[in-house]
Amino acid sequence: MKESIRAVLVDDEADSIGVLQILLKKYAPEVVVRATFTNSKEALEYLRQEETDVLFLDIEMPGLDGFELLSKLGSFSFKPIFVSAYDEFGVKAIKYRIFDYLVKPIDPEELLQTIRRLKNELAEEEKVNIEKIDHVSILHDKILIPVGNEYEFVQISEIVRCEADDNYTRLYLGDQVFLVSKTLKYFEEVLPASHFLRTHNKHLINVNKIKKYVKSDGGYFELTSGGTIPLSRYRKEDVLKRLGLA
Template identity: 35%
Template sequence: MLKALLVDDEQNNLDNLEFMLMHDCEGVSVAGKVHNADEARDWLSRHSVDILFLDINMPGETGFDLLKSLHQPNFKVIFVTAYSEYSLQAIKASAVDYILKPVKIEDLQFALERVKKMFTSTLAIEQSQQLLHQLLQTANYNTLPKKIALPQLGGINYVDVEDIASLEADGNYTIIHKVDMQKMVISKSLKEFDDLLDTHIFVRIHKSYIVNIHYVKEYSTLDGGMVKMRDGNEWSISRRQADLFLERMNHHSLSFKKH
């Protein structure tokens, strides 16, 4: 029985993958589930594992960063990713195993069969480790873009992504609220920004608002739910988006343990 560690910053992804491995795949057991690179390193320092199911774009360190920090890992890696076209191209080129999100049972079973065959051949394991090493040498560890190109009358305005505090829908337009209190009106819908920006950092809290969690000051459950930003703006948060928002915030915040 092969033992697997699952690494993903979203609890739903961990639970869904664990369910499929337990009910639809043979010869593998879930030995652990963790949410980020730090937790994975700590877990791996105390346990052995045969397979690492690894998300790539996580808050803080990426999956690539985690692997680069480990000294001669002796497990097989299966990347599980929905982001970063560059990273996916690098993975395909290196011929290591990957699964696209949302995970399909047949893709998961196929990847596992490849891994099982490798464990029957010492040469195959060595080749797999070489491919992984080559990938880590060539992959772009800073896969997320630093700037966003915003169309303006007469040209393009290049804005640092980290300078965007929140975004507000205004019909078919979007009002960008920057950290320096400036506003920009862009002829793109909020959905287009939602599809473009990193959803680990820019969270859709309402049909009309996206917030950069790095600039959230306070969350209030009063008045139906409000998110207060460091620049003074206050945005309504829908009930169905509250759980996702809090999950993202918890990954970036220190919290006291509940007794």
């Protein structure tokens, strides 16, 4: 089971964010707040590029309300938890795959119950991934990829890049493209970190297939196979350090 749970907090009231941070620190120290936003549009931009395990989200906010933010994201793998002063949105929340609904002021015991359920669910998901990772590790330089009703044995070195497609991943191997029923996060954990680099929320690339890095337009990579891959501004510092460019 992972040691920490990544969290993002979104609320147009800074005081509400502060209260939730205090409660999490006191009652659920395993929840690590990676980012906070009082502007829901800025939160949307962040969530499109970065991963989180849980999103604590207010509902009524200027610009984009909580429902609109989730709608614009489309698909997501994190667990959304609404934190609102109003309890009348419960039925609507069900349609948005909301993990839980906390009413302000937050009851510490209710928060604890929510975190316990969250930890259990994440642990179950991680258990599935660990079983698959153990299986893949036996293959050494090959990865077993489920494609429809068949399995393909693929040389890891042949993978040019992986691209997220909702809850699927497209694997690019030269002229071949596999649409695999696994998330990009799964492949990030399975493939060797020494050879694969997460440059963006949607992209994982083989460092041996990079032709050059271009600084303009926010930064992007050109690949030896052709095409370009963007570099997320939230990942830029870490990625460039890994490549010895910063």
